[in-house]
Amino acid sequence: MTKVLNVSGLTFRHSSKKRWLKKPEVFALGPIDMQVTKGETIAIIGQNRSGKSLLAKMLAGAVEPDEGHIQLQEERYWSVKHRVARKKADITGIRMIFQHNSESINPGITVGQILDEPLRLNSSMAEEERKALIGDTLVKVGLLREHIYFYRHMLSDGQQQRVSLAKAILPDPKVLIADEPFAALDPTIRSQTVNLILQLQKEMGLAFIFISHNLGIVRHIADRVIVMDKGQIIESGKTETIFRWPQHEMTKKLVMSYQSLIPQQTMREPD
Amino acid sequence: MPLLDIKNLTLEINTGTQVIKALDKINLTVNSGEIRALVGESGSGKSLIVQAISGATPPNWSITADRMSWNGNNLLSMSEQKRRQILRKDIGVVFQHAIASLDPSVTLGEQLEESLPDQLIEGSWFWQRAQSRRKVVINTVHKVGIKDHEQYLRAYPHQIPTDIGQKLMLAMALISQPKMLIADDPTRGMETTTKVQVLKLLSRLNQTRSLGILFVSHDLLAIASMSHSMTVLYCGQTVESGKMKHIRKRPLHPYTKALMDSAPSFSKDLPPKSQLPTLAGTIPTLQHLPIGCRLGPRCPRAQRACVNVPAVRKIHDHSYSCHFPLHRDKV
Numbered sequence: 066m067t068k069v070l071n072v073s074g075l076t077f078r079h080s081s082k083k084r085w086l087k088k089p090e091v092f093a094l095g096p097i098d099m100q101v102t103k104g105e106t107i108a109i110i111g112q113n114r115s116g117k118s119l120l121a122k123m124l125a126g127a128v129e130p131d132e133g134h135i136q137l138q139e140e141r142y143w144s145v146k147h148r149v150a151r152k153k154a155d156i157t158g159i160r161m162i163f164q165h166n167s168e169s170i171n172p173g174i175t176v177g178q179i180l181d182e183p184l185r186l187n188s189s190m191a192e193e194e195r196k197a198l199i200g201d202t203l204v205k206v207g208l209l210r211e212h213i214y215f216y217r218h219m220l221s222d223g224q225q226q227r228v229s230l231a232k233a234i235l236p237d238p239k240v241l242i243a244d245e246p247f248a249a250l251d252p253t254i255r256s257q258t259v260n261l262i263l264q265l266q267k268e269m270g271l272a273f274i275f276i277s278h279n280l281g282i283v284r285h286i287a288d289r290v291i292v293m294d295k296g297q298i299i300e301s302g303k304t305e306t307i308f309r310w311p312q313h314e315m316t317k318k319l320v321m322s323y324q325s326l327i328p329q330q331t332m333r334e335p336d
Numbered sequence: 337m338p339l340l341d342i343k344n345l346t347l348e349i350n351t352g353t354q355v356i357k358a359l360d361k362i363n364l365t366v367n368s369g370e371i372r373a374l375v376g377e378s379g380s381g382k383s384l385i386v387q388a389i390s391g392a393t394p395p396n397w398s399i400t401a402d403r404m405s406w407n408g409n410n411l412l413s414m415s416e417q418k419r420r421q422i423l424r425k426d427i428g429v430v431f432q433h434a435i436a437s438l439d440p441s442v443t444l445g446e447q448l449e450e451s452l453p454d455q456l457i458e459g460s461w462f463w464q465r466a467q468s469r470r471k472v473v474i475n476t477v478h479k480v481g482i483k484d485h486e487q488y489l490r491a492y493p494h495q496i497p498t499d500i501g502q503k504l505m506l507a508m509a510l511i512s513q514p515k516m517l518i519a520d521d522p523t524r525g526m527e528t529t530t531k532v533q534v535l536k537l538l539s540r541l542n543q544t545r546s547l548g549i550l551f552v553s554h555d556l557l558a559i560a561s562m563s564h565s566m567t568v569l570y571c572g573q574t575v576e577s578g579k580m581k582h583i584r585k586r587p588l589h590p591y592t593k594a595l596m597d598s599a600p601s602f603s604k605d606l607p608p609k610s611q612l613p614t615l616a617g618t619i620p621t622l623q624h625l626p627i628g629c630r631l632g633p634r635c636p637r638a639q640r641a642c643v644n645v646p647a648v649r650k651i652h653d654h655s656y657s658c659h660f661p662l663h664r665d666k667v
Contacts (some may be wrong), residue, residue, distance in 0.1 A: 114666035221618040251377035252598035256614035278527040322532035
């Protein structure tokens with residue numbers, strides 16, 4: 066088991082100053098420590114406004130943390146004390162899929178151009194190499210090489226999801242982060258995406274960190290679950306352990322409400 | 337006696353160049369005191385049905401139906417005014433995009449007070465009536481699970497989070513004490529605890545007030561936990577309909593089976609991290625609908641006969657439309 070990602074003491078503080086009659090608003094996230102091993106799937110669950118999305122964005126580098134550091138395979142990926150420019154190779158180590166995949170695809174340019182951009186900016190590949198890689202990646206996510214000529218509006222929901230997935234795995238990252246990747250998808254398309262991610266993980270040894278409200282899918286694909294509340298990790302552990310023996314009040318509440326939804330015969334499990 | 341009874345509803349959209357049959361002979365009944373789930377993926381026409389019932393249709397849509405009646409009154413032939421009265425008094429509608437369907441220029445409290453009908457307000461003097469109105473609004477808001485009413489009733493739609501918006505939309509539909517509630521994806525994107533809260537509220541209202549509910553969604557877990565019967569749609573065709581427990585025990589249509597399989601919580605013996613069974617391909621768009629059974633190109637059991645639209649067949653009150661249903665072996 067090789068460690069891919071090591072996060073320690075990651076903290077984010079948001080506070081708006083007190084003004085006339087306005088109460089100061091304080092939101093603090095962390096300090097957060099977590100380790101991710103190769104090929105592992107981690108689910109982050111929790112109620113709204115518990116800081117899940119913020120954590121994901123901080124891991125991906127979209128939001129700057131106030132303290133702490135992120136270490137990606139021995140190399141320091143992000144640290145507050147050493148504000149060294151990240152090496153170009155590092156930027157491609159952690160990639161993120163955003164929540165609204167159709168809105169995160171530029172409608173004005175073709176899929177080929179969208180996929181070319183991260184490669185052109187972050188690698189020294191020649192144009193032919195990039196083109197070949199894009200074609201291969203499209204095939205890998207279950208699209209055709211011809212899809213590079215397509216615009217966003219010509220693709221269905223499932224295909225758009227595949228494009229954003231292709232965009233994320235293009236530079237061969239070590240860690241993939243997704244914010245609610247399954248929420249907006251229809252049931253059959255959702256199953257296709259889940260299958261695709263499982264398969265890609267097997268092939269590429271990706272570590273996959275995702276946020277989801279759908280505890281059925283969390284239970285199916287996650288190795289470990291992190292439960293967050295009010296900016297803190299309140300519980301974390303193996304998926305089965307969390308679902309069977311939740312310790313914290315909030316986790317109990319989440320698991321209980323999930324159990325109350327699933328049909329009776331699945332609830333009576335022999336322990 | 338069914339509250340809402342729809343037979344062979346066909347909805348055609350005229351795009352100028354061609355006429356698209358968006359809904360093809362849909363049958364749907366909601367009895368009083370029944371929770372009927374309407375299941376389908378996006379583009380299956382769930383929301384079109386809701387719009388057709390509520391009468392909010394653009395001029396280039398034409399709706400034809402053999403029967404579309406509310407409590408025995410024909411909805412299609414009645415006057416606009418009468419129809420609006422029924423919608424105001426007896427049917428509550430929760431639209432899909434909660435925050436987008438609220439008035440952005442008025443506070444939520446005012447909007448709720450506005451949708452409260454006069455006969456539910458007590459008192460004869462204006463200050464008494466204002467007080468009573470306020471009281472009813474606060475009660476309803478508490479009922480749907482918003483605790484901090486002071487803050488949210490004073491807010492405008494853009495200031496509130498989505499789940500609060502959804503709850504407020506529900507409050508707005510329930511405040512006039514309707515006989516039937518049409519809820520179009522009321523739990524979309526909610527996290528589990530909030531979702532369970534809303535579902536519990538709906539089933540409680542169904543039991544205590546015998547409120548008929550048409551629950552439109554594609555969240556099978558939520559549907560299975562509360563609804564009595566279910567209608568499955570695919571691309572504007574009714575695929576299967578019947579009692580929830582029958583369908584869950586033995587789905588007859590391949591599409592229903594695929595939907596059930598897509599929720600890993602239903603199949604207990606599925607090993608973790610295994611591939612989920614699913615249908616290949618994507619949902620066709622309205623402009624490129626396949627002929628015959630619209631599931632045809634994606635269906636694992638499709639054969640030549642599937643280019644014709646299958647007739648509706650019935651086993652007791654479980655109806656399905658498929659040439660090669662799952663209880664029969666492949667020919």
